[in-house]
Amino acid sequence: MTLVSKLFCNGMTLACITLMLTGCESKQSDSTDPVAPVSSLTGDVKIDGSSTVLPISNAIKEKFSEAYPEVNVSVAGSGTGNGFNRFSGKETDISGASRPIKPGELEACKEAGIEFIELPVAYDGLTLVIHPENDWVKQLSIEQLKKIFVGSDAVKKWSDIDPTWPEEDLKIFAPGVGSGTYDYFHEVMAKKDKAELRKDMTLNEDDNVLVQGVAGNKYSIGFFGVAYFEENKDKLQAVPIINPSDDTAYLPTQENIASGKYAPFSRPLLIYVNAASLNNAQVQTLAEYYLQNASETSEQVGYVRLPEEVIQRGIANLDAQKTGSHYVDAEGQSRSGSVADIFVEANRVE
Amino acid sequence: MSSIPLPAALQRDDHVAMEQKANRRKRMSRWFSILCVIIAFLSVVVLVVLLVSISIQGSSRLSTDLLSNAHSELHPEQAGMWPAIVGTLFVCGVCALGSLPLGIGTAVFLEEFRPRKLELRWLRHRFPDQSKTWDKLASGLYKSIRGFHSFIQLNISNLAGVPSIVYGLLGLSLFVYMFNVFGQIKVNEASGWEIAGAQHYYQVLSLESGQVVLIPQTDRTQSTLTVESPTTGVTPDGKTYEVGVWEPGSPKPTDPSVRRRTVRKGAKGGVFTDRAWYYFRLPFDRSFLAAGLTLALVILPVVIIASQEALRAVPPSMREASLGLGATTWQTTRDVCLPAAIPGIMTGAILSMGRAIGEAAPLLVIMGAAIAKSTGPQHLMDDAVTMPVLIYNWAGRQQAVYQELAAAAIIVLLIVLLLMNSVAIYLRERLSHV
Numbered sequence: 001m002t003l004v005s006k007l008f009c010n011g012m013t014l015a016c017i018t019l020m021l022t023g024c025e026s027k028q029s030d031s032t033d034p035v036a037p038v039s040s041l042t043g044d045v046k047i048d049g050s051s052t053v054l055p056i057s058n059a060i061k062e063k064f065s066e067a068y069p070e071v072n073v074s075v076a077g078s079g080t081g082n083g084f085n086r087f088s089g090k091e092t093d094i095s096g097a098s099r100p101i102k103p104g105e106l107e108a109c110k111e112a113g114i115e116f117i118e119l120p121v122a123y124d125g126l127t128l129v130i131h132p133e134n135d136w137v138k139q140l141s142i143e144q145l146k147k148i149f150v151g152s153d154a155v156k157k158w159s160d161i162d163p164t165w166p167e168e169d170l171k172i173f174a175p176g177v178g179s180g181t182y183d184y185f186h187e188v189m190a191k192k193d194k195a196e197l198r199k200d201m202t203l204n205e206d207d208n209v210l211v212q213g214v215a216g217n218k219y220s221i222g223f224f225g226v227a228y229f230e231e232n233k234d235k236l237q238a239v240p241i242i243n244p245s246d247d248t249a250y251l252p253t254q255e256n257i258a259s260g261k262y263a264p265f266s267r268p269l270l271i272y273v274n275a276a277s278l279n280n281a282q283v284q285t286l287a288e289y290y291l292q293n294a295s296e297t298s299e300q301v302g303y304v305r306l307p308e309e310v311i312q313r314g315i316a317n318l319d320a321q322k323t324g325s326h327y328v329d330a331e332g333q334s335r336s337g338s339v340a341d342i343f344v345e346a347n348r349v350e
Numbered sequence: 351m352s353s354i355p356l357p358a359a360l361q362r363d364d365h366v367a368m369e370q371k372a373n374r375r376k377r378m379s380r381w382f383s384i385l386c387v388i389i390a391f392l393s394v395v396v397l398v399v400l401l402v403s404i405s406i407q408g409s410s411r412l413s414t415d416l417l418s419n420a421h422s423e424l425h426p427e428q429a430g431m432w433p434a435i436v437g438t439l440f441v442c443g444v445c446a447l448g449s450l451p452l453g454i455g456t457a458v459f460l461e462e463f464r465p466r467k468l469e470l471r472w473l474r475h476r477f478p479d480q481s482k483t484w485d486k487l488a489s490g491l492y493k494s495i496r497g498f499h500s501f502i503q504l505n506i507s508n509l510a511g512v513p514s515i516v517y518g519l520l521g522l523s524l525f526v527y528m529f530n531v532f533g534q535i536k537v538n539e540a541s542g543w544e545i546a547g548a549q550h551y552y553q554v555l556s557l558e559s560g561q562v563v564l565i566p567q568t569d570r571t572q573s574t575l576t577v578e579s580p581t582t583g584v585t586p587d588g589k590t591y592e593v594g595v596w597e598p599g600s601p602k603p604t605d606p607s608v609r610r611r612t613v614r615k616g617a618k619g620g621v622f623t624d625r626a627w628y629y630f631r632l633p634f635d636r637s638f639l640a641a642g643l644t645l646a647l648v649i650l651p652v653v654i655i656a657s658q659e660a661l662r663a664v665p666p667s668m669r670e671a672s673l674g675l676g677a678t679t680w681q682t683t684r685d686v687c688l689p690a691a692i693p694g695i696m697t698g699a700i701l702s703m704g705r706a707i708g709e710a711a712p713l714l715v716i717m718g719a720a721i722a723k724s725t726g727p728q729h730l731m732d733d734a735v736t737m738p739v740l741i742y743n744w745a746g747r748q749q750a751v752y753q754e755l756a757a758a759a760i761i762v763l764l765i766v767l768l769l770m771n772s773v774a775i776y777l778r779e780r781l782s783h784v
Binding site for chain 2: 039044063067068072074075227231232282285297301
């Protein structure tokens with residue numbers, strides 16, 4: 001008898017402690033300027049999608065919460081594909097994507113009766129990296145990269161690519177199959193030829209492991225997002241890639257990515273906004289805020305800003321609520337090319 | 351008489367050989383004990399190396415900022431984990447409330463209420479029927495009860511080995527979606543069965559920028575409102591006022607207080623739900639409640655098995671003495687077995703809560719990888735950031751600051767775990783002296 005009541009009493013004490021803890025936490029981080037009028041805008045905004053876009057969305061949320069403290073923005077990053085799954089299941093208002101929507105995902109949205117507004121927010125570049133002591137690779141062409149990465153008969157030694165290069169085994173480090181980066185690399189390198197990337201690469205979801213791997217072996221090569229390279233410049237060397245359209249090699253610098261010269265390895269990051277959600281004042285306000293601050297914020301978290309005119313086209317589309325995708329044509333085929341070329345009114349299919 | 355030869359070992363009279371053999375055996379024994387010490391020492395060394403390397407890496411980030419701030423993308427040097435600490439405590443609290451009663455109850459059922467011949471006798475006594483078929487039926491029934499019992503036992507042992515991500519998927523359909531029995535939670539649409547704590551309004555932007563008017567919702571099926579004529583609005587504290595309508599083209603009001611109460615003609619408003627802390631809804635969606643209950647499933651088998659061991663360790667003589675004095679099974683369980691088993695049960699509970707606090711995989715499935723929440727959960731259906739998920743995210747970042755933060759967060763996680771355990775050990779000591 002006493003045992004049970006004692007257990008109960010102790011349980012209650014614990015519960016009280018927990019409740020007290022929450023009491024003092026609720027209005028903690030409201031560090032807004034007391035002079036600025038606090039907005040009374042309130043409500044929920046749900047964001048999910050690419051883990052690559054997540055840092056941008058988190059940073060936007062952080063700034064937005066200072067201006068609109070009552071709005072509850074929840075940002076998750078379960079991946080581009082999972083994000084679109086939830087988006088077409090009407091679970092989220094906004095979906096982040098590190099690649100344009102796929103025809104199948106567009107179909108799912110249509111079936112669920114979801115109209116969306118497609119908005120590019122920033123650039124991410126994919127960097128090919130080698131060991132800093134590697135002095136034989138000066139630049140790589142797409143054909144050479146295909147020799148290295150594509151197919152089960154891909155080369156085993158550096159000398160197989162160019163006879164003047166050392167006769168040493170290649171070590172390859174790449175992001176995991178589930179990542180948008182792997183998807184993107186696969187799309188650029190192998191999709192048109194209906195080929196697959198080689199299977200004997202060291203794959204890892206954690207980009208830090210890739211950095212360590214390439215930095216630890218003179219005869220290694222790898223690829224990942226440009227933001228990671230920027231942080232590890234001292235340990236790695238980026239490879240200039242020959243742009244197929246003008247046969248010149250370009251390094252993945254901010255300027256080259258923004259001008260579209262670093263092709264084909266720069267990709268747009270986008271957000272997709274559910275058009276029905278725009279009736280909610282808080283979603284509308286956040287979406288506008290997102291675009292207005294996208295360039296500055298994405299630079300702060302390590303990405304590259306889009307050309308101003310692309311951002312302005314996005315703002316115009318949002319204002320006019322022009323729904324539909326620019327990346328899937330009327331026949332249901334994906335378009336590819338630079339954002340500035342694709343993200344134009346003529347390509348929009350509702 | 352001496353026809354049976356003595357065994358060879360007894361015949362030999364070689365003292366030197368005997369001594370050598372004995373020495374060899376003793377040496378072996380000594381070596382073995384040294385090996386055991388080394389092995390035990392190794393595991394401690396691994397732990398110490400881990401702790402030291404983590405403290406070296408994370409010590410520079412151990413500050414009040416870490417304890418009081420939220421995750422920050424723009425100012426990583428000021429980022430903190432307060433929402434994650436609160437979130438973890440909430441999730442683990444739900445987990446303990448869910449798993450401990452269920453687990454201990456199941457253990458009591460399996461250990462103290464084992465089917466005995468007693469039930470068979472009771473069946474025969476209750477339904478006195480001498481026919482053969484009845485006899486067969488009764489013993490069949492009894493066997494199936496025993497079968498059911500051992501089936502549960504088998505399942506529990508198996509469930510203890512299932513990876514936690516599988517529980518995450520189970521929790522997703524069981525708690526997050528509830529098999530869509532209560533409808534789905536969709537943006538701009540239905541939100542399941544709201545049972546308590548919800549107030550619905552339309553939120554319409556007023557003429558003053560950043561300010562909104564709230565108009566109570568009368569029809570739950572109508573998800574947007576278009577304001578065409580003056581209507582009634584409410585303030586957050588429940589007072590009503592007149593919402594004016596401004597027609598584009600006519601002169602716009604200039605007084606801020608009037609502008610705050612005026613909306614443009616044809617302005618649209620979406621639904622805003624004001625939620626009290628006891629807001630309750632089915633299904634649970636991606637809330638901390640669903641996460642805690644999923645973790646409860648993860649540790650349930652561990653709790654059951656530990657409690658069973660503890661109950662089994664209670665000497666049968668105590669049980670028999672109690673029953674012999676005329677106590678019922680329930681009285682015996684309550685006053686004899688449970689008090690004697692409490693230390694063991696609590697130890698199992700401590701170990702399993704230790705597992706729950708560090709679990710990340712099922713939480714990632716249930717709540718997603720959200721980390722940018724600036725407060726703990728505000729209502730029962732709110733989501734939460736937890737420490738393992740935050741550490742997982744920080745450790746994967748490229749900036750060195752976040753790597754250090756991850757190490758510091760691990761130290762905090764260990765301290766929180768130690769604190770929780772010491773509270774539990776204190777409770778155990780008190781309860782075992784009932």
